[in-house]
Amino acid sequence: MSSSISKFLLALLFLAGCSAPKNIAKSDTQTIDNLKAHIQYLADDKLEGRRTGTPGEELAMQYISKQFKEIGLTPMGTEYYPQIFVVNDGKQIDDATELLINGNRLETGKDFFPFPFSPTQKIEALPSIALQEVGVPWFFDLKEVLEENKNNPHFDLVDYIRTNYKGIKDRGAVAMIFYNTSSIDDKLVFDPKDKSEQLAIPAVYVSKEMAKKYFSDKSATLNFKLRTSIGEKTRLGHNVVGYIDNRAATTVILGAHYDHLGYGEDGNSMIRTGEKSIHNGADDNASGTAALIELARVLKKSKAKNNNYLFIAFAGEELGLFGSKYFTENPTIDLKTVNYMINMDMVGRLNDSTKVLTVGGFGTSPAWDKVVNNLDFFKLPYKGDMTAPLVIKIDSSGTGPSDHTSFYRKDIPVLFYFTGLHTDYHKPSDDADKINYKGESVIISHILNVIESLDQQPKLSFLKTKETQTSTNQRFSVSMGIMPDYTYAGTGVRADGVTDGKPAQKAGIKAGDIILQLGDNNVASLENYMQALGKFKKGEKTKVKLKRGNETLEVTVEF
Numbered sequence: 441m442s443s444s445i446s447k448f449l450l451a452l453l454f455l456a457g458c459s460a461p462k463n464i465a466k467s468d469t470q471t472i473d474n475l476k477a478h479i480q481y482l483a484d485d486k487l488e489g490r491r492t493g494t495p496g497e498e499l500a501m502q503y504i505s506k507q508f509k510e511i512g513l514t515p516m517g518t519e520y521y522p523q524i525f526v527v528n529d530g531k532q533i534d535d536a537t538e539l540l541i542n543g544n545r546l547e548t549g550k551d552f553f554p555f556p557f558s559p560t561q562k563i564e565a566l567p568s569i570a571l572q573e574v575g576v577p578w579f580f581d582l583k584e585v586l587e588e589n590k591n592n593p594h595f596d597l598v599d600y601i602r603t604n605y606k607g608i609k610d611r612g613a614v615a616m617i618f619y620n621t622s623s624i625d626d627k628l629v630f631d632p633k634d635k636s637e638q639l640a641i642p643a644v645y646v647s648k649e650m651a652k653k654y655f656s657d658k659s660a661t662l663n664f665k666l667r668t669s670i671g672e673k674t675r676l677g678h679n680v681v682g683y684i685d686n687r688a689a690t691t692v693i694l695g696a697h698y699d700h701l702g703y704g705e706d707g708n709s710m711i712r713t714g715e716k717s718i719h720n721g722a723d724d725n726a727s728g729t730a731a732l733i734e735l736a737r738v739l740k741k742s743k744a745k746n747n748n749y750l751f752i753a754f755a756g757e758e759l760g761l762f763g764s765k766y767f768t769e770n771p772t773i774d775l776k777t778v779n780y781m782i783n784m785d786m787v788g789r790l791n792d793s794t795k796v797l798t799v800g801g802f803g804t805s806p807a808w809d810k811v812v813n814n815l816d817f818f819k820l821p822y823k824g825d826m827t828a829p830l831v832i833k834i835d836s837s838g839t840g841p842s843d844h845t846s847f848y849r850k851d852i853p854v855l856f857y858f859t860g861l862h863t864d865y866h867k868p869s870d871d872a873d874k875i876n877y878k879g880e881s882v883i884i885s886h887i888l889n890v891i892e893s894l895d896q897q898p899k900l901s902f903l904k905t906k907e908t909q910t911s912t913n914q915r916f917s918v919s920m921g922i923m924p925d926y927t928y929a930g931t932g933v934r935a936d937g938v939t940d941g942k943p944a945q946k947a948g949i950k951a952g953d954i955i956l957q958l959g960d961n962n963v964a965s966l967e968n969y970m971q972a973l974g975k976f977k978k979g980e981k982t983k984v985k986l987k988r989g990n991e992t993l994e995v996t997v998e999f
């Protein structure tokens with residue numbers, strides 16, 4: 441038996457009490473078996489990629505709730521373990537919408553559609569296309585404006601319609617009917633993400649085919665029955681929340697998102713072919729969810745009782761941190777009692793040769809230095825199935841593309857565990873048979889060691905860190921340096937964070953501000969903002985109109 445073994449055994453006996461040696465080996469095998477069971481279930485085709493708001497998400501939610509119950513966690517959601525939140529998916533054309541011309545019903549969405557900024561209204565009239573009389577719908581052929589702008593890549597037809605036809609109502613129109621007799625493809629479709637201000641009267645687009653059929657004779661009188669109804673498209677997400685009450689003054693939060701991409705419907709798949717396949721999300725993030733469950737199992741028996749523990753499996757992360765944001769805005773415990781938060785997102789692909797584990801959030805508390813990177817491997821109570829230490833790569837920022845960011849924004853120290861990107865990221869090929877289960881059990885051990893070595897410490901102090909730009913979009917030659925709030929459903933783009941030293945911060949834009957205009961470009965949605973940003977070059981200056989509380993401000997930004 442090698443000396444290191446005896447020293448190892450000695451250290452264990454000393455640190456974790458008599459039973460440890462036998463249990464550890466057994467417990468690690470047990471942990472690995474459990475991880476396999478969790479990840480294989482969560483990444484099974486049956487759960488169809490666990491997209492938020494789908495039956496697959498529901499199955500995963502039930503599975504996690506059942507595990508929490510078996511472990512003996514106290515339910516800490518709003519509906520027992522689950523905490524339900526609404527995801528706003530933008531606008532939708534309600535079934536009540538209809539258009540009949542001369543008694544013929546046109547097919548909604550195919551033959552015609554109301555623009556998303558149309559109010560709910562019912563109109564019956566006998567208009568003729570050539571006449572723009574008071575009290576009837578007015579008809580507009582887009583032919584001319586399309587031909588005038590056919591060589592202008594920045595021409596935005598919807599923006600043109602929205603801004604140029606605003607005052608039509610005042611001249612007597614009760615609706616605006618747009619059609620296109622030119623050979624140019626107008627590419628007009630119903631855009632559920634359009635969050636622009638509602639107009640006073642309906643704006644409707646009629647397809648080329650239907651326009652040819654009904655609008656060719658401009659002098660004809662049409663029997664026109666129109667009803668427009670635009671609603672909010674929503675779905676429900678479910679955080680799953682369980683608690684260990686050690687009657688302590690502070691609580692440690694452990695979190696991992698369990699939602700994934702489904703068939704890639706939300707446009708966040710790396711597969712750009714449009715092929716609809718199940719994205720199983722074994723590493724992203726069935727691995728973190730499995731680790732969360734196993735950490736609950738061990739901490740339930742742990743002697744580290746100077747903190748309570750709250751376990752949150754988030755939904756809505758892939759949509760833009762919806763679940764964690766919702767929890768931090770609607771916490772089921774007092775956030776002031778939170779000591780720190782540990783987030784695990786993609787911890788299933790530890791590279792066995794490099795053993796590199798990225799730990800983010802390192803700069804969010806001075807306490808992390810001692811416990812993350814300097815733990816004496818041979819003195820650790822938990823070793824997992826490993827004979828050599830992990831290679832910890834630290835990232836100091838408290839923000840990043842996962843749920844710890846929502847807690848960092850509430851001035852809570854965070855750690856973010858991540859084994860790194862790989863070629864299966866956000867693809868259907870992210871499967872359970874590629875998971876490094878042993879590696880994951882070691883990562884769980886690292887987290888347990890961190891928690892146990894902080895147990896006797898006072899509540900951690902929080903440090904602000906540099907904000908990292910989460911998405912580097914090559915398409916733009918400039919960036920403002922704001923972190924958009926993906927959950928914001930209102931008009932404009934709300935800044936969740938502002939990066940130091942970037943144009944927005946230098947111009948005095950703050951977190952919480954709502955960008956409404958960039959130069960001459962209206963900013964109603966994130967898409968508008970991206971389009972507008974694409975028009976600017978380094979060194980250029982422009983005016984930014986924004987809302988701060990009830991105030992509307994204008995600042996000058998230099999890119």
Ligand SMILES: [Zn+2]
Nearest residue numbers: 724725785786
């Ligand atoms: Zn993820």
